[in-house]
Amino acid sequence: xxxxxxxxxxxxxxxxxxxxxxxxxxxxxxxxxxxxxxxxxxxxxxxxxxxxxxxxxxxxxxxxxxxxxxxxxxxxxxxxxxxxx
Amino acid sequence: xxxxxxxxxxxxxxxxxxxxxxxxxxxxxxxxxxxxxxxxxxxxxxxxxxxxxxxxxxxxxxxxxxxxxxxxxxxxxxxxxxxxxxxxxxxxxxxxxxxxxxxxxxxxxxxxxxxxxxxxxxxxxxxxxxxxxxxxxxxxxxxxxxxxxxxxxxxxxxxxxxxxxxxxxxxxxxxxxxxxxxxxxxxxxxxxxxxxxxxxxxxxxxxxxxxxxxxxxxxxxxxxx
Numbered sequence: 001x002x003x004x005x006x007x008x009x010x011x012x013x014x015x016x017x018x019x020x021x022x023x024x025x026x027x028x029x030x031x032x033x034x035x036x037x038x039x040x041x042x043x044x045x046x047x048x049x050x051x052x053x054x055x056x057x058x059x060x061x062x063x064x065x066x067x068x069x070x071x072x073x074x075x076x077x078x079x080x081x082x083x084x085x
Numbered sequence: 086x087x088x089x090x091x092x093x094x095x096x097x098x099x100x101x102x103x104x105x106x107x108x109x110x111x112x113x114x115x116x117x118x119x120x121x122x123x124x125x126x127x128x129x130x131x132x133x134x135x136x137x138x139x140x141x142x143x144x145x146x147x148x149x150x151x152x153x154x155x156x157x158x159x160x161x162x163x164x165x166x167x168x169x170x171x172x173x174x175x176x177x178x179x180x181x182x183x184x185x186x187x188x189x190x191x192x193x194x195x196x197x198x199x200x201x202x203x204x205x206x207x208x209x210x211x212x213x214x215x216x217x218x219x220x221x222x223x224x225x226x227x228x229x230x231x232x233x234x235x236x237x238x239x240x241x242x243x244x245x246x247x248x249x250x251x252x253x254x255x256x257x258x259x260x261x262x263x264x265x266x267x268x269x270x271x272x273x274x275x276x277x278x279x280x281x282x283x284x285x286x287x288x289x290x291x292x293x294x295x296x297x298x299x300x301x302x303x304x305x306x307x308x309x310x
Contacts, residue, residue: 027225034218054219059210061218 034061037068090167098116101186105281106246107273108155110239116150144201144260145169152176190281192289196277202253205282208289210211220257224248246272248284254265 013029034040041049055063067081086099098104123143150173153160163172176293196203206216227244247261247269261268272280 027222027229031218031222038219054217054220054222057214058216058218058221059212059214062210 030065034065039064086177086260088175090156090158093121095158097155097176097179099151099182101190102276102282104155104183104277105273106239106243106275108250109277109280110237110243110273111150112154113237113239114136115154119135120147145170148172148177148180151180155290170242186278187281192284192285193282195293196250196279196282198276203279204253205250205286208286210290219259220248223257223259223262242284243269243272243275246275246280246289250275250279250283 013047021046031050034051034056037051040053040061047055061085087094087096089095116260123218127136127139130139147162149169149172151159152158152167152181156163158167171265192205192208194205194207196205202249206214210216224245227248228241231241231244244262245268251257251261260266263269
């Protein structure tokens with residue numbers, strides 16, 4: 001799975017390769033990352049952020065994470081270009 | 086398949102449906118290490134007559150162990166009192182059939198077991214998929230923890246069955262994947278044909294998810310251009 005979604009692969013612009021981190025921490029760090037972003041939080045349903053994230057649909061979480069990863073890599077690439085100038 | 090030995094009736098399985106996941110786990114615990122060590126030692130031998138003899142002896146011992154395990158007859162008694170030729174002629178086809186059946190396991194989304202309908206999700210992950218992030222995470226964490234503890238594949242499969250094989254319309258609960266839960270214990274009695282289908286489902290899911298990643302599709306296009 002780590003190789004299947006762009007979130008977990010090192011981008012061409014030199015993005016962070018999280019694969020070794022996942023080796024050590026399993027998927028806990030990914031759960032933490034998604035929970036911290038709070039996108040799948042539903043306010044007022046008496047569940048914690050963590051519970052709401054866990055209850056989210058797998059497809060939604062992975063697609064969101066995939067898009068975020070691509071976006072962050074594009075920003076990183078842009079910043080690297082600026083730095084080189 | 087039933088047979089009489091010393092005036093007592095015994096049975097050995099003739100299909101995967103007659104073997105439970107619990108039995109498979111117990112077999113692995115009893116003989117797994119021994120089998121793996123023997124296979125490694127044979128693989129390291131130089132090609133030739135000695136290796137062939139060793140392989141034949143190993144297959145015979147494996148047959149005796151399997152026969153003893155599934156029939157419930159003590160292995161020492163099997164080796165001492167049962168004619169090896171008869172064992173080969175009568176029971177080898179049974180075990181061979183089990184292996185062949187194992188190769189033919191396919192994917193079904195519903196199963197009838199214990200008078201109830203049990204379901205597996207579709208392996209394809211798309212916007213209508215109901216699989217929750219939690220069941221995926223729990224499966225990943227459980228597998229990682231068990232491998233870290235050196236548990237075998239069949240024990241891992243028991244946990245995965247408890248997570249992914251569910252009753253009709255039943256939502257996933259984290260306690261399904263705990264050793265104390267009734268669900269987890271129930272999975273020991275799961276017939277091997279269904280257990281292997283769960284394994285097949287997980288393999289298919291991984292492939293389907295690979296095809297589903299927009300990023301990977303983009304990567305493939307770039308390679309083609």
